[in-house]
Amino acid sequence: MRAAGKDERILLPAPVFITGIVIFTRVSRLHSVIQLASICTTFSAAGAVWHLDGGRCVVICRMASTFHRAVLVGRHTEATDVESLKTTRAVMREVAPLVQQAGCEVVIGKRSAAMLGLHDEWEEYDNEAAGRACDLAIVVGGDGTMLGASQKLARFGTPLIGINQGRLGFITDIAIDEYKKVLPPMLSGEYDEDVRSMMLGRVLRDGECIYESLALNDVVVNRGSAAHLVELRAEVNGRFVANMRADGLIIATPTGSTAYALSAGGPLVHPQSPVWVAVPLASHSLSSRPIVMADPAEVVIEIMGGHSAGASFDMFSFSNLHIGDRIVIRRADNVTKFLHPRGWSFFDMLRKKLYWNPRH
Helix, strand or coil: CCCCCCCEEEEECCEEEECCEEEECCHHHCCCHHHHHHHHHHHHHCCCEEEEECCEEEEEECCCCCCCEEEEEECCCCCCCHHHHHHHHHHHHHHHHHHHHCCCEEEEEHHHHHHHCCCCCCEEECHHHHHHHCCEEEEEECHHHHHHHHHHHHHHCCCEEEEECCCCCCCCCEECCCHHHHHHHHHCCCEEEEEEEEEEEEEEECCEEEEEEEECCEEEEECCCCCCCEEEEEEECCEEEEEEEECEEEEECCHHHHCHHHHCCCCCCCCCCCEEEEEEECCCCCCCCCEEEECCCCEEEEEEECCCCEEEECCEEECCCCCCCEEEEEEEEEEEEEEEECCCCHHHHHHHHCCCCCCC
């Protein structure tokens, strides 16, 4: 049968099952119950629905999934309100049958199952098991949920599809009211792959690494809970750039250019651009401006003064930086793979999310 992006009704002569191959012939040549049973078995195994109609066989073909096993990841932070959790549960319960109908097995992340109360509905996988066994992750939530999934699954190369339950959703791009229409074609291979670079950030104290983390969006050094500025020294590729007194400094990937860096006055950067962006946070100097740097680069930020300084790596934080600590940021070997609906465009996304030309 030919592939179809969605259920496709095809009128064919009735089939006969012969040694695992379906050969089409006329119903009049079917003489035994064994042959009919074989037909039913063949089409059922292929995920097709069929029936005889006026001497001919009407077959509804379903395209086999490009993927074999998908892990569901839901919005599940402790701060999430009860209504949002209910919505996430409902969406995941509707997404799972769509995935299964495409011939793809469904499992759920162990933490998602615990936070959403979905223990008994699908097999539960921890991050390691999901990364090794699943060839797709379907994320229901906002950009923060996608960042968390990226952190956990990037080293396994697991691609991510995002269903947006958040606000803007720069990287969770399937609207929550459109996934029933958009998801089935993607499961059958109708998608655009988008590979995003990542950072690896390390905290060095007296020359030893005491913390490290991947980051898809950004690494941010900030003043923490203190009400005064932090003093920082920045180097790029071993060359001194500047000392600054500020609330902090953002080092962002192109993906992160639409996140915290955008709020701090940084530029929008196309996700395929081989650059990073350094954006000062409330610098005590009117001449401090965002800088676009070549990637790969090594950026080093040293704590020169201030108390309670911290660093964040996307969603994960290290909150006890000392004077003399160095935060070293390099391009990671890992990447994040996003799968978008066919025809996705970065500029279309910006126009929609940022309300450019609303009358166009």
